[in-house]
Amino acid sequence: MDVLVDGVAQALSLLFSGDQETWAITLLTLRVSLGATLIAALVGAPIGMAIALGSFPGRRLLLAAANTGMGLPPVVVGLVVTVLLWRSGPLGSLGLLYTPTAMVVAQAVIATPVVVALVAAAVQQVDREFLVQMQGLGATRLRALLALAAEARLPLLAAAMAAFGAVVSEVGAAQMVGGNIAGQTRVLTTAAVLATSRGEFGLAIAFGLVLLLLAFAVNVVVTLAGQR
Amino acid sequence: MTSRIGCRELRVSARGRELLRVPELDVAAGEVLAVLGPNGAGKSTLLRALGHLGHLHRTGDVLLDGRVAGPRELRAAIAAVLQRPILRRGTVAGNAAAGLRLRGVGRAEARRRSAPWLDALGIGHLAERRASTLSGGEAQRVAIARALAVAPRVLLLDEPFAGLDATSRADLLADLRTVLDGLDTATVLVTHDRHEAMALAGRTALLVAGRIRQLGPTARVLDQPVDLDCARLVGFTNVLPPAVTGRPRLAAARPEHCVVGGDGDGLRIPGTVRRVVPLGAATRVDVDTEAGTLACRSVDANGLGPGAPVTVSVPEAALRPIPTNGAFVAT
Amino acid sequence: MVLAVVLAVAACGGPAAGPSGERTLILATTTSTQDSGLLDELLPAFTEATGWAVKPVAVGSGQAIEMGRRGEADVLLVHSPAAEEEYVAEGTAGRRLLVMHNDFVLLGPEDDPAGVRGLPVDEAMRRIAETQAVFVSRGDESGTHSRELSLWEEAGVTPGAPWYQETGQGMGATLRVAAEKGGYTLADRGTYLTQSAGLAVLVEGDPGLLNVYHVIEVTERAGERVQPEGAAAFADWITGQDAQRRIGEFGWETYGQPLFVPDAGKPDPTAG
Numbered sequence: 001m002d003v004l005v006d007g008v009a010q011a012l013s014l015l016f017s018g019d020q021e022t023w024a025i026t027l028l029t030l031r032v033s034l035g036a037t038l039i040a041a042l043v044g045a046p047i048g049m050a051i052a053l054g055s056f057p058g059r060r061l062l063l064a065a066a067n068t069g070m071g072l073p074p075v076v077v078g079l080v081v082t083v084l085l086w087r088s089g090p091l092g093s094l095g096l097l098y099t100p101t102a103m104v105v106a107q108a109v110i111a112t113p114v115v116v117a118l119v120a121a122a123v124q125q126v127d128r129e130f131l132v133q134m135q136g137l138g139a140t141r142l143r144a145l146l147a148l149a150a151e152a153r154l155p156l157l158a159a160a161m162a163a164f165g166a167v168v169s170e171v172g173a174a175q176m177v178g179g180n181i182a183g184q185t186r187v188l189t190t191a192a193v194l195a196t197s198r199g200e201f202g203l204a205i206a207f208g209l210v211l212l213l214l215a216f217a218v219n220v221v222v223t224l225a226g227q228r
Numbered sequence: 229m230t231s232r233i234g235c236r237e238l239r240v241s242a243r244g245r246e247l248l249r250v251p252e253l254d255v256a257a258g259e260v261l262a263v264l265g266p267n268g269a270g271k272s273t274l275l276r277a278l279g280h281l282g283h284l285h286r287t288g289d290v291l292l293d294g295r296v297a298g299p300r301e302l303r304a305a306i307a308a309v310l311q312r313p314i315l316r317r318g319t320v321a322g323n324a325a326a327g328l329r330l331r332g333v334g335r336a337e338a339r340r341r342s343a344p345w346l347d348a349l350g351i352g353h354l355a356e357r358r359a360s361t362l363s364g365g366e367a368q369r370v371a372i373a374r375a376l377a378v379a380p381r382v383l384l385l386d387e388p389f390a391g392l393d394a395t396s397r398a399d400l401l402a403d404l405r406t407v408l409d410g411l412d413t414a415t416v417l418v419t420h421d422r423h424e425a426m427a428l429a430g431r432t433a434l435l436v437a438g439r440i441r442q443l444g445p446t447a448r449v450l451d452q453p454v455d456l457d458c459a460r461l462v463g464f465t466n467v468l469p470p471a472v473t474g475r476p477r478l479a480a481a482r483p484e485h486c487v488v489g490g491d492g493d494g495l496r497i498p499g500t501v502r503r504v505v506p507l508g509a510a511t512r513v514d515v516d517t518e519a520g521t522l523a524c525r526s527v528d529a530n531g532l533g534p535g536a537p538v539t540v541s542v543p544e545a546a547l548r549p550i551p552t553n554g555a556f557v558a559t
Numbered sequence: 560m561v562l563a564v565v566l567a568v569a570a571c572g573g574p575a576a577g578p579s580g581e582r583t584l585i586l587a588t589t590t591s592t593q594d595s596g597l598l599d600e601l602l603p604a605f606t607e608a609t610g611w612a613v614k615p616v617a618v619g620s621g622q623a624i625e626m627g628r629r630g631e632a633d634v635l636l637v638h639s640p641a642a643e644e645e646y647v648a649e650g651t652a653g654r655r656l657l658v659m660h661n662d663f664v665l666l667g668p669e670d671d672p673a674g675v676r677g678l679p680v681d682e683a684m685r686r687i688a689e690t691q692a693v694f695v696s697r698g699d700e701s702g703t704h705s706r707e708l709s710l711w712e713e714a715g716v717t718p719g720a721p722w723y724q725e726t727g728q729g730m731g732a733t734l735r736v737a738a739e740k741g742g743y744t745l746a747d748r749g750t751y752l753t754q755s756a757g758l759a760v761l762v763e764g765d766p767g768l769l770n771v772y773h774v775i776e777v778t779e780r781a782g783e784r785v786q787p788e789g790a791a792a793f794a795d796w797i798t799g800q801d802a803q804r805r806i807g808e809f810g811w812e813t814y815g816q817p818l819f820v821p822d823a824g825k826p827d828p829t830a831g
Contacts, residue, residue, distance in 0.1 A: 086629075086631050087629075087630055087631050087782050087783075087784040087785075088629055088630060088631065088782055088784075092784060093784075095784075097631075098585065098614045098616065127312070127314050129310055129312065129314055130314055132276070132281050132282045132310065133308070133310050133314040134330060135279075135280075135281050135282075135303065135308075136279060136281050136306070136307065136308030136309075136310065136375075136384070137307055137308070137326065137327040137330050137331075137374065137375065137378065138303050138304055138306070138307065138327065138330055138331045138378060139303075139330040139331070140303075143330050144330075147316065147326075147330065150316070150317075151316055151317060179614060179615075179616045179617075180617070181614050181615060181616070182599065184614065194593075196731075196732075197590065197594060197728075197729045197730075197731045197732060198594050198731055198753065198754065199731050199735075199753065199754035199756070
């Protein structure tokens with residue numbers, strides 16, 4: 001119990017004393033996970049919309065695949081990305097292993113099925129005839145789709161937040177493709193695991209609390225923007 | 229007539245089946261054309277094909293002001309109101325302005341241009357209400373205001389009164405009539421109710437199984453059907469074959485003109501009562517006759533029960549001869 | 560899809576590219592080395608001295624050597640002599656140099672139910688097996704695990720369930736499990752000093768308990784992207800005077816004793 005109290009105390013002191021290392025780790029966590037969520041949104045949202053609105057063969061299989069993909073263990077994704085990026089792998093010449101870029105890639109892979117499945121669900125909630133009615137008022141295809149997105153913006157935002165939540169809290173992929181290198185690829189989750197293995201429980205809990213605060217802050221900003 | 233919108237050899241098919249085929253149709257500026265037909269006749273399909281809406285497999289041409297028009301031109305010229313009012317989140321005023329906004333008009337100007345239409349449709353006082361709190365009738369008025377606000381050259385209305393209660397319907401009919409009078413817009417109104425056609429449309433087309441069977445001034449189309457399907461469609465549901473009438477041709481009459489127990493000249497058809505249904509002001513009596521079961525009106529229902537022998541009388545003026553070749557007649 | 564994402568990200572430079580223009584080498588080492596904190600002390604000095612930046616990847620000895628085999632790392636710092644010798648015999652490695660040593664200790668509960676305190680290590684292991692006292696192993700192919708297995712072999716015992724339990728985890732976690740279960744375990748002194756977990760040292764000082772660290776260069780024979788220059792720079796530096804001094808001083812302040820004994824240039828302490 002005192003470990004928890006100690007953790008809270010350490011978290012507060014790390015944050016407010018402006019501890020360089022903690023802030024650097026926090027900033028990197030934010031950049032990596034936000035970047036991954038952004039990529040997943042750009043890649044996954046059109047796919048999700050196509051699933052919801054289209055009628056191509058294999059549509060339902062694709063949706064099932066996305067739903068299954070939401071349960072992908074991050075560690076497995078990390079392993080696959082590692083195998084692709086390491087020196088003897090097909091993309092080894094890029095030299096991306098153990099860099100934040102690789103972490104963004106792995107987390108984007110984790111987040112994309114989440115985005116696809118939840119965007120498809122969000123868009124399916126809107127009336128089937130919505131796009132036709134927008135066309136009937138003179139909207140171009142693009143404007144009609146934007147209107148659809150605006151209509152479904154609350155569940156779409158929820159999809160983005162769910163994707164962010166999934167990747168900011170994962171440790172398996174970040175550890176494997178990032179290597180948890182101090183000052184370079186150490187994020188809050190991998191730092192917490194390292195602190196735990198060193199027996200520094202208070203510090204580990206502190207990192208956990210910082211992570212929660214970070215996720216909360218992001219969610220607050222996004223929610224406020226969406227409720228406008 | 230200068231055609232505002234028209235089509236030539238318009239055909240729509242789905243899954244190999246032909247849903248609609250209209251060789252020629254024109255609607256003039258300022259005119260309201262009603263397209264009347266039973267469910268599944270293809271009325272909505274015709275509307276969507278004219279407006280290039282939805283994913284239709286369509287061949288043929290749609291003409292705007294006499295010239296073949298592509299999808300972009302059509303979309304700019306047309307505003308549609310679908311069966312269910314599909315409104316967006318936000319206020320009534322925001323929704324009314326939505327049509328203009330979707331065409332790239334700025335927010336302030338869109339509000340300015342759409343506000344008068346809310347008044348014209350009697351819902352100006354609801355401008356700041358959330359669209360989700362409206363009743364069906366109110367929502368439909370917003371949808372119509374939204375369409376009219378873009379000042380369309382063609383207005384497409386798909387059963388706009390469906391789902392409204394009688395009072396709302398009557399009110400909206402009246403208001404819409406007022407609004408459309410004096411507008412330069414060519415309006416195509418799809419409906420399955422001939423009273424709406426009577427109230428709003430100068431000309432009516434009868435659409436059955438994807439083909440236009442009859443097209444002409446509304447009063448004439450509704451009173452002089454050219455074939456059996458059209459007859460039934462406009463209310464002449466009692467079909468009287470030559471054997472019963474003693475006339476050379478097939479005839480039809482409206483139920484309200486077939487009276488049980490009435491006298492007077494005209495046709496007299498013996499039969500037995502199948503059932504008696506009191507319907508408030510009048511009483512409907514279904515009578516089995518040689519011509520099949522006829523739905524009739526009763527003057528005095530006392531003493532009538534199933535099996536009772538009665539005579540149905542149909543005045544001469546109520547009979548309509550039906551040409552049996554079913555040729556398309558444009559009058 | 561991964562391919563598309565990677566190319567897209569690489570094309571726009573990614574949100575946080577690594578240090579550009581600086582030479583970086585990959586050092587594969589063990590979790591216990593990282594946990595001791597020695598690398599945090601040594602690596603910045605190395606970078607300053609040579610201009611080579613280091614990406615230290617801490618995994619088990621087994622995995623580190625495998626990385627060397629595949630050319631995924633440029634240089635190794637490990638402490639698993641048997642596996643190391645096997646690797647060197649394969650012919651793809653460069654120099655293998657002695658760096659430092661510390662020792663293992665046999666830990667257990669203070670009340671020592673199996674009565675092994677002070678015994679030679681092989682005798683102690685036999686006692687533990689006979690009494691079926693709980694023994695917690697790392698079971699993860701690490702240097703510590705390999706040493707533990709060879710000790711069982713020398714003692715002539717084959718450990719098994721239910722008293723012998725493998726965590727598959729790092730040293731710290733294994734110590735905690737041992738403490739919770741009131742069992743015995745083998746650990747390197749460095750980790751023990753930082754996380755004693757309430758266990759006591761029962762057997763130490765035995766020659767069989769020496770834990771020797773070597774640095775091994777990986778060559779281009781293992782993979783075409785290996786950087787032998789960096790490997791050589793690291794191997795030379797860590798066996799050089801400055802590094803060896805730092806190694807010898809590490810731990811004095813915190814624990815009152817050094818965690819490691821620098822050995823570069825000396826004969827291998829386990830030989831003979």
